[in-house]
Amino acid sequence: MQEENAISLLTKIYKQHPKHYVAVDCSIFGYEEGELKLLLYPRGFEPARGKWSLMGGFVQNNESLEEAARRILVQTTGLHDIFLEQSGAFSKPDRDPGARVISVTFVALIRIDMHDKELVRENGAHWWPVTKLPPLIFDHEAMIQNALALLQQKAGINLVGKELLPELFTLMQLKNLYEAIFQRTFDPGNFRKKVLSLDLLERSNEKNTSESKKGAFYYKFKEAESGVRSERIVKFP
Amino acid sequence: MQEENAISLLTKIYKQHPKHYVAVDCSIFGYEEGELKLLLYPRGFEPARGKWSLMGGFVQNNESLEEAARRILVQTTGLHDIFLEQSGAFSKPDRDPGARVISVTFVALIRIDMHDKELVRENGAHWWPVTKLPPLIFDHEAMIQNALALLQQKAGINLVGKELLPELFTLMQLKNLYEAIFQRTFDPGNFRKKVLSLDLLERSNEKNTSESKKGAFYYKFKEAESGVRSERIVKFP
DNA sequence: CCAAAAGTGTTGCTTGTACACCCATGT
């Protein structure tokens, strides 16, 4: 058959080229105690023992990059249904001293209160504030810079929070999250008005009385409406 | 030596994992006759003969993804120093019927008037308006959607044009380019004011008299200033 | 002369920002 021949010809073309290890590395963001944090893993062996790394793993034959990233996230945090987005590819031939590995990076956003703490502790992982990161292996520092930039951009357009905050949260908590993401302050009144004007949040009847004397209403995200909103939240510099 | 052992241990870890073909595919944008165009290549053999594809190629051992993309661009357009930016990775295991290939995509912007037309013609390549694309192989349609979205985003922040227009251009030509990118019209007066307020352009003394009776001044981009500007050009919807 | 593009000016609306001010309450 002609098609068969063509395919075997193709296969020959492919065979002239080298194959590569392909990995995924995930910048796993969480929000806790007023700080934006990253989940990092200690490297227990040389080279680069004592340094920290993003959670990552190799891509297998039967899975896409996204599927590989999800598999790894389930293994390490116990969480399915995590927000996940590609953020780039790192490919300098010598970026990993062990072998030539091409790494595709992802940003994951998770609610710290939801993950499996036991599982995380078993792996020796630790939540690090993004403002005080430890030394990192290879090019993971650049990966994180990349991920942070993407997170800022996303948060500037989309109102993140659903993925990082608990079900119910106060507007002050949301403001604090945005301040952590953008490393700047926002005017309380203006932030509140802006966010409410987007019409994405719903006030619950409960109040948080632990963080202020007067007590602040809890809000939650409305059920996702058909039309995907993409409104600007934070003006770019 | 301990380190040697550690490395060979590492190597063992790597060896448990499969390797993959890795390719790059480039969405090469140009601007000509008032239209935004893409450089595509016809596929001359089955499967998918008669369909068109982005220019791409396999990543070799000694090069990064960016280097591979640049190598391919030089081979096909004859142009060095092209604007190039990563736009994503496509990795469904069966996306290429010939073999499992992971493809990282790039956006390239070139001045159509500068490229090597002979070289392009040899390859059978053709410039297609982005509004009237032919059928494409595999997932190249999605790659282009992705690339277009990135181009819009970039153009909304950065004032593209340096990479797509000739050295000297009129403000109307720049406006037409933006209209082609965003598929909408802009008010001539407002566009002019907005763009000039950015202080990125310099008026030359020459005039273009071929496209209007009165004649319009040619402008060019100022030499890149130290501070990298990142000002919003087009408001997001 | 007049059509058509180049270029400038005016106006009103929307949005962001700074900040004043009242409210509720735990200490």
Added chain:
DNA sequence: ACATGGGTGTACAAGCAACACTTTTGG
């Protein structure tokens, strides 16, 4: 009572969009 954060209102400035108007010149 008062300090603290919650919540609302106001006033000014900046940016944008719509559109009127003037200039220039080839046909």
